[in-house]
Amino acid sequence: MALEATLNRATATLTDGSEVHTPWWHIDSGGEGEALLVIAAQHGNEVQGCEVIRRFREVCERELRRGEVFLVPFANLPAIRHRRSHTSLGPEQPYGDDRGHNMNRTWPGDPDGNDTERVAHSLHEAVVRHCSRCLDLHSWSRFTATAALARRDSGLSQQMAEASAVRFIQWRKPPSGQSGGKTIGALFNDSGRGGLTIELAPQWVIREKEVAVGLRAATNLARLFGMMAGEPEPLDGPCVELGPEKEDHEDRLHELTAPCAGLFVEAGLETSDHVEEGQVLGHIIREAHLERVEITAPAAGWLWEYGCHRPNCDVALPPQHPWADEGDALAAVLEPRPEGERTGESTSA
């Protein structure tokens, strides 16, 4: 018999006395098991995960057999309504100028803190503290491939990343201190619960391809934890790993930069696509003489980055402009590790 999600709201009282009611779904199988949290849009411009969660709810209503799921599609409604990453950001301000309003540095929140800390606290009390596993859905710029971000110090985080069936896994070090605030992933992984972050590319849009990747990842995690029947659906091809140290991947990462100033015209590829050595990735119409300068892949591998871009391309349009200065990033091809080798195997906290 199909389960039915219940709609709930976490209420935060803001500094001006107004309230934010964050809606969330709860689905309880009635059986013992893990409590899986899937959360999206901690950053207001990263909304692909919202649609992932809407679809995952339907999957859970049909297929959840053990445990319970907590689904928060709009974690940071004030930032979503502001249509920027944080409520504190103005025109083209980078993420780093958060002034304490980066929700993913505020966990477990603070009922007497700033508005973002208050919203986080309300979610923590109503939802997060009841959960034993967390999938935190983000989005980064269109120029970097969708990736799972996980730690290798925690067996759970590593298992979750490998089960997610996302092409790229970026291994990250555990945070060395609390000066930058706590992420929700750290909140889970530091307490022996499992946390995984997925960056779906890009922001400010919802793309069917990325929603499908996110939905498969969420469903795979539920299967990994025995909450749904069956085994996780595997990736079609190799998983491609990076980090956590540069030396873990620098011999496999081939970064391409503009050899001259001009307009970079992409060859219709997308991040996460496989390319062959010598394949045309695009061309530059050179400013000086208008000739066509072909850009080709230096090795076979997977497109980790693609498209001419500059810093802050996740908050402003000019850094997304295909006009390249000499040395601007155009693409990065990452080779998978040879079979039998693991990235960052020796890294543990």
Add this chain to the structure above:
Amino acid sequence: MSAAALDYVETALHDGRRLRTPFWRIDSDRDGPTLLVVAAQHGNEVQGSEVIRRLAAICAEDLVAGTMLLVPFMNLLAVRHRRNSIKIGPEEKHTDLHKAHNINGQWPGDPRGGDVQRLAYALDHALVQHCTHVIDLHCWCKFWATATLATDDGGESRRMGEAAGTRFIRWGDIPSPEQPQLRATVIRRGGAGMAMELSGQYCVYEREVRTGLQAVGNVARMLGMLPGEPELPPDTGIEVTDERETVVEAPCEGLFVADQMQLEQRIEAGQRLGHLIRADDLSAIEITAPVGGWLWRFGSHRPDPDVRLPDQHPWSDPGDPLASIVST
């Protein structure tokens, strides 16, 4: 076969630097029109630059009459600034600063003005004054479909618009003497012209490049500069007017998740366009087409998506446009 000769227009900027704007000149060595095709008057509108690169290769092989003047980066200053116009800053548009530096409001330029007026003046003297026809390639935001912007002069400009063969066309009147746009300047001098808006700024999409190339090639064929007749696909030249347009608005606050559709595609009345995840109760509200027609605009957006990423955000307030359909 006529080789594409590379040349430059030099502009003396106000601080003494010299700007060299590259262009191609292709002569057929036969009588005929002089067609000027320009792109990137606005620095964030660069799809036409690739159209022109491909056009140059075609003309170098096939030009049979007249002369082609091809300028892929008309306003290099703004292209290097990576914004619509020089001087404008983060997310600025429609400001006095923009008006002062928007090159398409400066024609025929001024040799003693600011850098943009000087650039327009140099380009006008070297190229614009010598053309009989002009095609001005622009781009607007990715939520709006490609369109030909044509002038109904009852003559050559009208024929250019009709020959372009894009799905959508918008007709305008003969420009008044005070209109300082490039196309208006050429028409005022007795020439003919049209503009195109390709869909999407800050990017180069293959589909748009092909559309632009077909349109420009069609005009060149109509003018007898390339062999053959214009190739007009079915259902082209659909006139966009307020009376024919039906706007679909967000019925409530929430996240608009668009179905996989393409601008310009045929839409039936009642067809699903996407859904809205409501902010208050997370229910999914299906959004459907109230009329049949052609998809003219698609995706939740607000007034300035061409300069502000937040205005491209799919989060909708009640009344935000989600789609627009042009019925015939």
